[in-house]
Amino acid sequence: MQQDDLETLIWHLESLRKITNTLALKNEEITNFICSLKQSLDNLEMNSNRVQEDLESEFSSLHTVLDELKENMMTRIKQERASRTYELQSQLSSCSKALESSEELLELANQTLCSSETDGFTQVTHHVTMAPAFRLSLKAKASDNMSHLMVDFSQEREMLRGIKFLPVPATPEIQMSECQVCDNTVAISWTLPEPDSKIDHYILEHRRTNHEGPPRIREEYPWMVVEGIREMEHTLTGLRFDTRYMTFRVRACNKAVAGEFSEPVTLETHAFLFKLDSGSAHQNLRVEDLNVEWDSSGGKIQDIRKDKNRTNSPLHSPARTALMSPKRAPTARPGRDRFTAESYTVLADTVIDAGQQYWEVRFDKESKAFAVGVALRSLGRFDQLGKSSASWCIHLNNWLQQSLTAKHNNKARTLDCPIPDRIGVYCNYEEGTLSFYNAKTKQLMHTFRTKFQQPIIPAFMVWNGSFSVQTGLQVPSVVQSGQRKNSGTSSSNASLT
Template sequence: MPEEDNKIDHFTLEYRKTNFDGLPRVKDERCWEIIDNIKGTEYTLSGLKFDAKYMNFRVRACNKAVAGEYSDPVTLETKALNFNLDNSSSHLNLKVEDTCVEWDPTGGKGQETKSKGKENKGRSGTPSPKRTSVGSRPPAVRGSRDRFTGESYTVLGDTAIENGQHYWEVKAQKDCKSYSVGVAYKTLGKFDQLGKTNTSWCIHVNNWLQNTFAAKHNNKVKALDVTVPEKIGVFCDFDGGQLSFYDANSKQLLYSFKTKFTQPVLPGFMVWCGGLSLNTGMQVPSAIRTLQKSENGMTGSSSSLNNVTQ
């Protein structure tokens, strides 16, 4: 409104989450959530979870006697990053389901044996070439790429980051022996491990034989002299060229890479003997936004890794 109207006592705001763009639809819509008794002509809606792609909003003016008609609904798109794990290209020794991944030592051998058995059934002569053993794989969801293999026990997210600021959290099982959390270009090779190429950035936790916690990029390692948190928060500022890792509970900064992303990046995860679960579709916590302003340019970076060999 251009100016305050003394005939209006307050406003009522209603909103609902939806996966449809445009005007609200009667079918499959959620119930309106109501915020009443708004005195001003501006209101900030906080504490939202991005579990739907869009939100509808409408407002009406009220006085002490009557309420006016609702405004035409407005649809706004939520910008948080919602992603699942891409089972189509994950290592065969990883059991992947939506936002969870677990190490499965028999997965690869079992699937390959089953696949080869079907291919050779009723045939004689030379066995099928190795490339036909992928027949049992599920179809690729986000374009085609080779499945990770060898000792690259890796799975990537199914949604690329091309711009903006995004945040997600990762929790490891207590018995997980080794895991990495970070981002990578889609061009990461099928034998490559996170942090051992110039196309990937990560922090790595090793609980096997000796306990180590380190940041990795381009086969360079920076040991982190902090306690491994229960949950790791990942903040990716694509346009600002920053990838930061936090203790998700205390919001303590663990490490920050400074770089210039030249391609879209995918969330990346490595798991050996254990499992990880993800929480995506989250707003960037206000505490991290504040830390980014104060810590920007003052933390460890990928350039510092160039001076540290593995």
């Protein structure tokens, strides 16, 4: 086959590969969209049933209120009727008795008037004068008019006819240009299409993700909810960025109903993330996640394991295995003999070969010795941090007299600064800058300036003590500004580089 034909074939193969990859990505997008549509159909069915049940519940509640109101008003009418009936019947009975008594007196008086005897005139006159009829009030004690208990529901009827579905709040729009990611905080800002005085609060949801673009149906991380936001902005603080991105969405709520979520917005949350490589740890160091504790009995246990599992093949060397990966080293090595003797060291599982990175470490001040820094992956298994040209560190010594020193290539410089509870480490690989800070106050403790000839890796040492590492941190803005300010000045630490 001629060279031109071969190049043409390669070009066609490469074109076909690109088209195939594009089609595969499109198929994945269509698959995700189909899942989204199916989920929307399920949600539509569920939400329709929910609002129908809510509507029936509201009308049932309204009927209950009307029934209660009707019962109360009917009771009032019955009570009023009973009270007036009693008054009128009592008055009727009194009048009937008075009338009967008057008729008897009239008959007696007529008989007396017709009599020729005058002896009974005085007595009859007295009885007639005291007749009950003279004491009666001929005005009804209760009215038969019940019009004061009549009702007019015309206004309420019009109000009921005006019942309609609540207006759903408009959908907010997140302003990408106003959002900020800095110092492990994220500030989100949004707007509404038009002002709405009935908005009571907003609900913000955020989710970690390693995928750029719209959210997928099957995401590894759940939505986290922030409720009761009164303004059209919110800042999340104290975050740890252990994914490449964060996705945000927001919706507005009035006192009865929530609107639709805004279009999701994905923000990049770049931060240096690594784990401790337990396979690289000295046998006396017990590593659990990002925590390390001195274990004086670890060596005895490891000696037994070494006798059983030891191999002389250089292919099984942890150091050799680590050198085979440019980024992340394996986290399990069979012998765990990466460091030995008095090199009580453990390395991270991720190298630094570009950019600016930052991490922090909290250590036990009562540790007999502690060190934090960086090392080349070629650091010898007997090498202690700072005592060879392959490592740079800050070292705390608590053995005889407490001291804090910067160490490199077996040279040390005593640092005249308080010993902090937590140390922040900043590395600018291209500029060859390695700085150590008081993590709480961000006060600069020491800076190494050098030129890294090969990738470096976070390194730690502890003897008779413990420490914990915090990763997923961005370079603090105060550190960045301080580095820019000092970038043009000469280093006072040149003797250690």
